[in-house]
Amino acid sequence: MTLQLAGSQPSPASLEEAGLAQATLEPERLPSHQGARRFLIQPAVRRPVPLLFGLAGPSGSGKTYSALRLASGIARVARGEIVVIDTENQRAQHYADHFKFSHIDFAPPYGPMDYLAAIHTAERSKPACIIIDSLSHEHDGEGGTLDCVTAELDRLAGADTGLQQKLAAAAWRKPKAARRALLSGLLRLQSHVIVCIRANERTRMAREAVAIEPVDMGLTPIAAPEFLFELTASALLKAGAQGSPTWSSALPGEHAAIKLPRQFESVFKGSGPLEEGHGELLARWAAGEVLPAAEQSTRRSPPKRRRTKL
Numbered sequence: 001m002t003l004q005l006a007g008s009q010p011s012p013a014s015l016e017e018a019g020l021a022q023a024t025l026e027p028e029r030l031p032s033h034q035g036a037r038r039f040l041i042q043p044a045v046r047r048p049v050p051l052l053f054g055l056a057g058p059s060g061s062g063k064t065y066s067a068l069r070l071a072s073g074i075a076r077v078a079r080g081e082i083v084v085i086d087t088e089n090q091r092a093q094h095y096a097d098h099f100k101f102s103h104i105d106f107a108p109p110y111g112p113m114d115y116l117a118a119i120h121t122a123e124r125s126k127p128a129c130i131i132i133d134s135l136s137h138e139h140d141g142e143g144g145t146l147d148c149v150t151a152e153l154d155r156l157a158g159a160d161t162g163l164q165q166k167l168a169a170a171a172w173r174k175p176k177a178a179r180r181a182l183l184s185g186l187l188r189l190q191s192h193v194i195v196c197i198r199a200n201e202r203t204r205m206a207r208e209a210v211a212i213e214p215v216d217m218g219l220t221p222i223a224a225p226e227f228l229f230e231l232t233a234s235a236l237l238k239a240g241a242q243g244s245p246t247w248s249s250a251l252p253g254e255h256a257a258i259k260l261p262r263q264f265e266s267v268f269k270g271s272g273p274l275e276e277g278h279g280e281l282l283a284r285w286a287a288g289e290v291l292p293a294a295e296q297s298t299r300r301s302p303p304k305r306r307r308t309k310l
């Protein structure tokens with residue numbers, strides 16, 4: 001016999017016949033893959049989306065200045081103000097003569113819920129673009145997630161190092177949940193967002209064929225991978241770059257900091273510093289416009305050799 005699980009409720013008789021007790025198959029307990037949920041299939045369309053643009057680099061590479069230039073371009077299209085959430089000792093205000101923006105001085109602690117509160121404050125004026133400078137404090141700043149994990153470990157295990165080792169995973173549970181709340185808060189924003197992320201040169205010890213050897217990671221972003229994963233696009237600014245991004249690297253840390261989806265290849269095809277025009281194009285794409293395709297020259301296969309008759 002066939003037992004219909006979706007839509008209509010099976011009769012007690014049919015359940016009995018199938019050898020199933022009714023108590024185990026109440027409709028609300030039906031597993032979703034058996035049809036309790038319904039889905040729509042429709043033609044795909046591109047809808048306006050908010051940008052979440054990342055700028056990663058060491059101190060002095062150009063994160064703040066570039067973020068302000070990009071945001072100024074974005075604001076031309078999205079119409080609204082720029083709000084900077086500044087964890088960097090008010091350093092964004094050094095550029096207040098060059099750019100028009102509102103400023104939130106964000107002092108420690110830097111827990112994910114503190115970030116969320118700052119973001120919600122910034123959101124109130126429905127700005128065109130929010131700059132978070134920087135997101136790195138959420139990870140390793142005073143009262144940031146790493147501090148929260150240490151505090152949780154102390155609470156759970158006290159000074160007992162053996163117990164601390166056992167409870168290491170448990171100590172991450174609350175801070176991870178807070179981080180998830182921040183991430184979903186960020187993803188629900190209507191404004192465009194630029195996040196500045198500090199990056200440091202790093203080396204990782206890895207087990208190679210015969211021994212444990214250092215692996216050069218290059219400039220590695222200081223931010224949780226789940227944030228990097230959600231970025232629409234992300235540029236790496238190397239030391240002394242003065243805002244000119246690097247778009248490719250084989251080093252694992254730098255690779256994680258760079259994200260250039262195909263639709264933006266045309267936006268960033270030239271060299272030179274990030275500027276307002278880039279921000280304008282990003283915002284036009286986000287509003288649903290189709291950007292001109294990237295120059296074919298970078299993709300063109302090498303010219304065929306002309307055959308010479310012997």
Ligand SMILES: Nc1ncnc2c1ncn2[C@@H]1O[C@H](COP(=O)(O)OP(=O)(O)O)[C@@H](O)[C@H]1O
Nearest residue numbers: 058059060061062063064065066242243273274
């Ligand atoms: N996109 C850019 N265009 C032109 N100059 C830039 C750009 N980005 C950075 N610079 C130059 O580099 C300096 C340092 O940049 P800044 O944004 O303050 O670095 P960071 O925030 O990474 O510490 C700026 O004062 C500016 O002179």
Ligand SMILES: [Mg+2]
Nearest residue numbers: 063064088091
């Ligand atoms: Mg800065």
